[in-house]
Amino acid sequence: MRNGIHLRAYGFEAEVLGERGANLISFxxxxxxxxxxxxxxxxxxxxxxxxxxxxxxxxFLPNRISGGRFTFEGRVYVFPxxxxxxxxxxxGTLHETPMQCVMRSEEQAVFEYRATRDRPYLTFPxxxxxxxxxxxxRGGITQQIRIENQSEQNMPVALGFHTTFSLPFVxxxxxxxxxxxxxxxxxxxxxxxxxxxxGEVDASFxxxxxxxxxxxxxxxxxxxxxxxxxxxxxxxxxxxxKKISLRYSADENYGFWIVYNxxxxxxxxxxxxxWVNNCPNAPFDxxxxxxxxxxxxxxxxxxxxxxxxxx
Numbered sequence: 001m002r003n004g005i006h007l008r009a010y011g012f013e014a015e016v017l018g019e020r021g022a023n024l025i026s027f028x029x030x031x032x033x034x035x036x037x038x039x040x041x042x043x044x045x046x047x048x049x050x051x052x053x054x055x056x057x058x059x060f061l062p063n064r065i066s067g068g069r070f071t072f073e074g075r076v077y078v079f080p081x082x083x084x085x086x087x088x089x090x091x092g093t094l095h096e097t098p099m100q101c102v103m104r105s106e107e108q109a110v111f112e113y114r115a116t117r118d119r120p121y122l123t124f125p126x127x128x129x130x131x132x133x134x135x136x137x138r139g140g141i142t143q144q145i146r147i148e149n150q151s152e153q154n155m156p157v158a159l160g161f162h163t164t165f166s167l168p169f170v171x172x173x174x175x176x177x178x179x180x181x182x183x184x185x186x187x188x189x190x191x192x193x194x195x196x197x198x199g200e201v202d203a204s205f206x207x208x209x210x211x212x213x214x215x216x217x218x219x220x221x222x223x224x225x226x227x228x229x230x231x232x233x234x235x236x237x238x239x240x241x242k243k244i245s246l247r248y249s250a251d252e253n254y255g256f257w258i259v260y261n262x263x264x265x266x267x268x269x270x271x272x273x274x275w276v277n278n279c280p281n282a283p284f285d286x287x288x289x290x291x292x293x294x295x296x297x298x299x300x301x302x303x304x305x306x307x308x309x310x311x
Contacts, residue, residue, distance in 0.1 A: 003017065003018070003019055003043065004016060004017050004025065004026075005017075005018065005101060005104055005109045007106065007107055007108065007109060007134065007136050007141075008106055008107075008136075009106050009107035009136040009137075010107070010136055010137055010138045011029060011030070011031055011138075012027065012028065012029055012136050012140065012141060012308070013026070013027075013028045013029075013030060014026060014027045014028070014134060014136060014141055015039075016109050016111070016134055017043075017055075018098060018099050018100065018101050018111055019043075019098045020046060020051075020055075020057070020095065020096055020098075021057065021058050021094045021095040021096055021097050021098075021099060021113075022058065022099045022111035022113075022132040022134075023054070023055045023056060023057050023058070023095065024037065024055050024056045024134055024141070024143065025037065025039050025040060025054055025055035025056075026039045026055070027140075027141055027306060027308070028308070029308040032170065032244050032308055032310070033170060033171035033172070034169055034170045034171070034244055034246075034308045035166060035169055036165060036166070036169055036246050036306060036308055037054075037055050037056065037163075037164060037165060037166060038053060038054055038055065038164040038165065038166040038266075038267050039054065039055065039166070040054040040055070046096070051095065051096060052091070052095070052162040052164070052269075053162070053164050053262075053267060053269070054164060055164065056143070056161050056162070056163045056164070057091075057095035057161065057162045058094050058095050058132070058145070058159075058161060059091045059092060059094070059095060059159070059160040059161060059162060059271075059273070060092050060094040060121075060130075060158070060159060060160075061079075061092055061156070061157075061158045062091060062092075062158055062159060062160025062161075062271075062273045062274070062275070063090070063091065063160060063258070063273060063275075063277040063278065064083070064086070064088040064089065064090050064194075064195060064196060064277055064278050065079055065088060065089040065278055065280065065281065066087075066088055066194070066196055066278050066281045067081075067087060067088070067089075067281075068080060068081045068087075068088065068089035070280030070281050071280075072154075072156050072280065072293070073153070073154060075125070075153075077123075077124070077125070077156070077280075078123055079092075079122060079123060079124075080122060080123065086193070086194045086195065086196075087194075088194065088195075088196070088278075091160075091162070092121075092122060093121075093122060094113070094121070094130075095162070097113065097121075099111035099112060099113045099130075099132060100112050100113075102131075107135060107136040107137070108133060108134065108135045108136070109133070109134050110131065110132070110133040111131070111132045111133070112129065112130070112131050112132070113129070113130045113132075114127075114128075114129045114130075114150075115127055115128050115129075116150075117151075125151075126149060126150075126151040126153070126155040127149075127150040127151045128147060128148060128149055128150050128151065128155060128294075129146075129147070129148045129150060130145060130146070130147050130148075131145070131146040132144070132145050133145075139305070139307055140247075140305060140306050140307025140308065140309075141305070141306050141307070142303060142304070142305050143303065143304045143305075143306070144301060144302070144303050145159060145301070145302045145303075146299055146300070146301045146302075147159070147294065147299065147300055147302070148294070148297075148298070148299035149294035149295065149296055149297065149298050149299070150296075150297075151296060152296050153296065154293045154294070154295050154296070155293055155294045155296075156280070156291070156292070156293050157274075157292055157293060157294050157300065158273070158274045158275040158279065158290065158291075158292065159253075159273070159274050159302055160258075160271060160272065160273030160274065160275075161271055161272055161273075161304070162269055162271050163248065163269060163270055163271055163272070164267055164268075164269045165237055165246060165267065165268050165269070165270065166266070166267060167218065167219055167265065167266050167267055167268055168239065169237065169239065169244075169246060170239045170242045170244050172242070173239045173241065173242050173244075174241075175218075175219045175265050175266065176217070176219070177239050177240050177241040177242070178217070178218060178219070178237055178238065178239055178240070179214055179215055179216060179217060179218075179237070179238050179240055180211065180214070180216045180217070180218045180235070180236070180237055180268065180270075181211065181212070181213070181214030181216070181235065181236040181237075181238070182211040182212075182216070182227070182235050182257065182259065182270065183212070183229055183230035183231070183232040183233060183234050183235065184208065184211050184212070184227035184228070184229070184230060184257060185203070185227065185228045185229060185230045186201050186202065186203045186205075186227065186228045187201070187202045187203075187205040187208075187225060187226065187227050188200075188201055188226040188227070188228070188256075188276055188277065189201070189202060189226075190226055190277065195224075195277070196277065196278045196282070197226070197276060197277055197278055197282045197283065197284070198283075199282075199283035199284070205225075205227075207225075212230075214236060214238065218237070218261060218268040219261065219264075219265040219266075219268070222261065222262070222263035223259055223260065223261050224258075224259070224260045224261075224262075225258070225259050225260075226256065226257070226258055226276070226277055227256065227257045227258075227259070228255060228256055228257075228276075229250070229254060229255050229256060229257060229272075232249070233249055233250045233251070233252070233254060233272075234247065234248065234249035234250075235247070235248045235249070235257075235270050236248075237268070237270075238311050239311075240311075243310060243311040244308065244309070244310060244311055245308070245309055245310070245311040246306070246307070246308055247305075247306070247307050247308075247309060248270060248272075248304070248305070248306050249304065249305045250272040250303070250304045250305075251302065251303045251304070253274050253300070253302045253303075254272045254273065254274050254302070254304070255273075255274060255275070255276075255289075255290050256272070256273045256274070256275065256276055256277075256289075256290065257270060257271060257272060257273070258270075258271040258273065258277070259271070272304060273290075274290050274292065274302070275289060275290030275291055275292070276289035276290055279291050
């Protein structure tokens, strides 16, 4: 795209849109004729289509917060209600906030965003910085995000992505040929109207075996499910006929997946997140479901990895 930053090294190609919150909108392996991510046809597509369904939008704070508010250390955090039909806050706006590119080479691009007391992020009452880097290597692409609390109080922190894979992802392939392996442990059941956790957790959910063995067809049914991660924290999408796979994994900061296709057959979203949906208000122990914070001056680094390979 006109304003995208292109990376090319080690047999991979990538494109990042700084104007859209450093969204990785393309990751390809030309030798395998494979394009992993759903890429917008034009920049205008973000305004005319669902903006979460292109590339890897960064979600901060991720998923839903009921009523747009929660309490931490006696402080009430209030966020805009941007999902009117449920009365929830959803995903934030970092995915559409411009980030400055502060370093680039053939194999790496680094972006930075800063929220200050005078220029806050939404109604979030903390100054903080976020540094987003994408680095190509022989193993694929690494996304690294470093968040630093630059305020004088403990800052709640959670991170997620609306990672959207294209179906099919290989030239000449079909969506019917693709199978999903997901390292999913338990399912967090959600209310069908509010999409918030009900408090019920199912350790033997109906599609667990197909997901774990890699036989699940991602376009066979309308899916919107919320899982905890297993110890491997990875996903593999495989074109069974072309024998090419996408492998996506996360570091130990992440503990949850959302899997979503909206009833469509041209995409599948496999979304790593550090906390459970509505974590601050959900009927679970906060610490067990990913609630975390940074003390003043503290920083934390989060990493995910994506590659395209022969199966």
